[in-house]
Amino acid sequence: MRAADVRPKWMEPPTRIGLAAKVLALAAIAVLVLYPFVAVLSTSLSSEAEISRHGGLVLFPTSPTLDAYRVIFAGGVVTSALVRSILITAVGTACSLAATVGMAYGLSRRGVVGGRFFLLVALFTMLFSPGVIPNFLVVKQLGLLDTYAALVLPTLISAFNLVVLRSFFMNLPTELYEAARIDGAGDFRVLLRIVLPLSKSVLAVVALFYAVGYWNAFFNAMLYVNDDKWPLAMVLRQFVLQGQSLNDTVSSSETSVPAQAIQMAVVVVSLVPILVVYPFLQRYFTKGVLTGAVKG
Template sequence: MSTRTLTENLTVPRRRRSLGNRPAWEGPPTVLGQTGKSVALILVVLAVLFPLYTVVLTSISSNATVTAAGGMVVVPGEITFSAYKQILSGGIVTRSVVVSVIITGVGTLLSTVVSILAAYGLSRPNSLFHRTILFTFLITMFFGAGMIPMYLLVSGLGLIDSLWALILPGAVSAFNVLILRSFFMGINPSITEAARIDGAGDWRILWKIVLPMSGAVIAVVALFYGVGYFNSFFNAMLYINDNAKWPLQLVLRSYVLQGVTLPGSGAGQVSVDTGAVTGLPVKMAIMVLALVPILLVYPFVQRHFTKGVIFGAIKG
């Protein structure tokens, strides 16, 4: 068979496929389809951004503008940053921001390190009690001790009114450990075996080989832990009686959702809703303050998010 005949035979199926036998998803996009996708995306973006816009605008609006709008401000009026000055000038809101930052930083670091160590050990097929420990991790994903036994445990350890009560009870997530384990098992065994032949031990293999190759999934797991610690308020509601140790989310829940007047710091009792701006602008300012840290961190981790979760989920 000549080269020309072979070429014609190879190109005929492609020509027929391009004339209408290929599936709809492989066809070129139509103008109507592109327009519909664009409109749908614009509507989704507006649905997400519009509430944020109203919250931020209300937080920097004066009492007169909020009163004229009858609630949440949509059209800008008199702009003032008095609400932010009030909540950041001292008192329980400022302390709660510091507490949340400490809990999030320490908790994320501790949880990520422990999860990496547990996942690496469980990813080695010949590790001690490998199946038993893995089965125990799986059980915790479906069954929990419950609120009262957990409270008795925290109380028995003397952690009531301690910031460790907000970190240790949820320090390890079985789901995150399994994601890391699946990723570690997907690493080519010949790489680690070559390092072991060269004299590297498990600690050196983990530090020099496994961790540099697992940046995406570790970033995703750290994001999961960080968001969980920063947004958690239920443990603080159970274990923290001193309002000076409240995290920001508990302050947000108590003041914004329940309308409770929060005590300030110092000798006297000062409410965060006193001053030039009161009520709704202060509530929205607290909400913005709770949103800002996650919005600042997420863009740096977002590019690893899909890769880390999907790759960790399909391996193993």
């Protein structure tokens, strides 16, 4: 057999032992990933007796109940925080995506005055963070304390997402831009009619990155707003991670519902939106991120 006909090992079909090892490894990873979700969901559906009998963590409730979810959605701080998180995530994602697209498109065009300087400034923020105190002072001087804008504006543009979008725009064929210029189209029309329709995959990925960031953000809420404006992530941290009781904050007359079931129900509510959205955008991940990051 000639040397040219010998394929590398990684191109050979897997043996039965290798295939079995892959199946076992994937099954083990799946169990490790699913175990926390199942435990949290099952505990939120369990009664106080079952939680006490299993030491605080239930995997298979014998008599599941929705009392914890009824308590949450009956009103109170959890329901209000959920509504605030949805609004902050929707508005913040739209504003961040619009600002990032505009800046990335401008920096992707040749001959833009100061383009290299602003690109270097954006890249500088990826390496060096200004710190908590300077950020707080800036937000305070701008009069944004205890406003929802303080949860959006300080993180409006992500340098990583900016670089990905800029690289994607630069990789588009220059003939498209030239043809649009010949037809008399300006920059704004080129962006709306040509660039954005060709960038759906990378835009979907960047939008998901921003949405997940806004949905899970709690640190800015802890610094800049009072408890009457807390998003769900801050409520989750305060009442689940910090161990504070929800009995006084959730408006419900059902005092028999265990606090741990309510806490796990809050965790489930905070996870469901991302778990619902992710499968619809997952197919864009490889195409969007890799296409936008290979060159540029």
